[in-house]
Amino acid sequence: MKVHLRTLGCRLNQSEIETMARQFVMAGHEVVDSPEQADRIIVNTCAVTQDASHTSRKLVRQMHSASPEAQITVTGCYSQIAPNEIAVLPGVESIVSNQDKDLLAARLTGKPIEFFDREPIERGAPNWAGRTRAFVKVQDGCDNACTFCVTTVARGEGRSRSVERVLSEIRNLLTIGYQEIVLTGVHLGSYGHDFGDKRGLFHLVKAILRDTDARRVRLSSLEPWDLDADFFTLWDDSRLCPHLHLPLQSGCDSTLRRMARRTNQRQFAELVRLARETVEMPCITTDIIAGFPGETDAEFEQSFAFVEALDFAGMHVFRYSRRPGTAAARMRGHVDEAIKKERSARYLALAQEQEAAYARKFAGQALEVLWEHVAGSTEDGFINVGYTANYIRTACIHPRPLTNSLLPVQMDTWNTAKQYMLATPAFEQLLNNEDRE
Numbered sequence: 001m002k003v004h005l006r007t008l009g010c011r012l013n014q015s016e017i018e019t020m021a022r023q024f025v026m027a028g029h030e031v032v033d034s035p036e037q038a039d040r041i042i043v044n045t046c047a048v049t050q051d052a053s054h055t056s057r058k059l060v061r062q063m064h065s066a067s068p069e070a071q072i073t074v075t076g077c078y079s080q081i082a083p084n085e086i087a088v089l090p091g092v093e094s095i096v097s098n099q100d101k102d103l104l105a106a107r108l109t110g111k112p113i114e115f116f117d118r119e120p121i122e123r124g125a126p127n128w129a130g131r132t133r134a135f136v137k138v139q140d141g142c143d144n145a146c147t148f149c150v151t152t153v154a155r156g157e158g159r160s161r162s163v164e165r166v167l168s169e170i171r172n173l174l175t176i177g178y179q180e181i182v183l184t185g186v187h188l189g190s191y192g193h194d195f196g197d198k199r200g201l202f203h204l205v206k207a208i209l210r211d212t213d214a215r216r217v218r219l220s221s222l223e224p225w226d227l228d229a230d231f232f233t234l235w236d237d238s239r240l241c242p243h244l245h246l247p248l249q250s251g252c253d254s255t256l257r258r259m260a261r262r263t264n265q266r267q268f269a270e271l272v273r274l275a276r277e278t279v280e281m282p283c284i285t286t287d288i289i290a291g292f293p294g295e296t297d298a299e300f301e302q303s304f305a306f307v308e309a310l311d312f313a314g315m316h317v318f319r320y321s322r323r324p325g326t327a328a329a330r331m332r333g334h335v336d337e338a339i340k341k342e343r344s345a346r347y348l349a350l351a352q353e354q355e356a357a358y359a360r361k362f363a364g365q366a367l368e369v370l371w372e373h374v375a376g377s378t379e380d381g382f383i384n385v386g387y388t389a390n391y392i393r394t395a396c397i398h399p400r401p402l403t404n405s406l407l408p409v410q411m412d413t414w415n416t417a418k419q420y421m422l423a424t425p426a427f428e429q430l431l432n433n434e435d436r437e
């Protein structure tokens with residue numbers, strides 16, 4: 001079977017589709033780059049916003065028109081919350097629920113799921129999509145009920161993979177050349193709660209740092225209420241990337257209450273203070289929603305002032321999107337689209353300023369970068385782009401493409417137009433040593 005895989009949305013979706021790709025290859029099938037070559041197409045959908053649902057439908061249609069004979073299997077959050085809207089799309093042969101997604105490749109290949117644990121990953125399993133960082137799913141679902149969130153509706157209750165399975169997958173991924181491991185989940189901070197370990201994520205990260213030789217470990221989004229002072233002691237190990245993505249969603253207490261978020265201004269500010277006190281110059285990024293139902297001008301200004309004062313190093317800005325099946329969708333006082341646009345534009349401008357200000361703090365310092373791709377070339381060489389451990393997007397010009405290598409540079413200046421830090425290579429000796437080996 002020739003399989004083409006596409007995914008939309010979050011790192012968790014990315015991690016799931018990469019795992020499926022490896023499983024199809026392990027089962028002796030071929031992963032193909034274009035839908036035209038495929039007998040089977042897998043589409044992993046997203047429903048986080050109305051736009052994401054629209055894009056999911058559009059992608060299924062595009063896959064069918066590219067390959068009318070191919071059978072399409074759709075999975076992911078959009079097909080979970082609106083299966084009827086997917087089932088009528090051309091070419092759709094099957095829909096697999098989020099709960100059964102981990103069994104998708106096993107079902108389509110007729111292999112028992114245990115087969116994939118047994119099979120050595122290096123048996124021709126491609127480093128699919130040429131990635132340098134491996135997104136590892138450790139947890140799924142969520143037991144919270146934030147009123148705007150469709151993910152908790154689409155992904156069901158919180159459930160964790162065993163520590164042993166996570167460690168075994170990570171060891172496998174390291175054997176095929178991944179340099180960085182990114183732990184993902186819907187509600188990562190609740191890892192292990194379903195098997196009675198309230199400090200499950202702390203213990204899992206400890207085990208990964210102790211029992212694998214991953215050069216970098218990064219944590220994806222963490223809900224603020226899951227963390228305590230002791231959690232930050234994990235960063236005593238320099239392999240843990242000093243990057244904390246802590247979704248705030250709003251900087252105004254009355255809005256946070258309507259969102260049913262289990263945090264407030266005082267608690268969130270205290271957590272950020274603790275992180276900055278314990279971890280050296282951490283990169284603290286966040287998510288913010290503009291125009292949540294009922295958000296007044298005064299509430300927005302309160303939120304904006306709070307976000308400005310916390311001085312994040314990056315911010316994902318979302319305009320509130322009404323999602324079916326969520327409590328917020330039924331609330332009164334939905335904000336006009338033009339006002340949402342205006343408020344998100346102010347957050348976006350602030351986000352750019354804050355990201356640049358954080359990166360500039362490292363000018364003149366030597367930092368290690370995991371080079372991810374080549375963004376072009378000049379007469380002096382390739383424009384290599386990658387990320388530091390503290391998540392600063394960095395570029396350097398070098399005669400060689402450096403993709404998937406971890407190499408030090410001297411950080412120079414922030415390029416506002418390109419939104420990255422320009423840096424000078426500081427690794428010639430390292431490369432020469434490698435050449436000599």
Ligand code: SF4
Nearest residue numbers: 142144145146149152
């Ligand atoms: S904790 Fe996250 S995934 Fe869970 S309901 Fe809230 S926003 Fe959604």
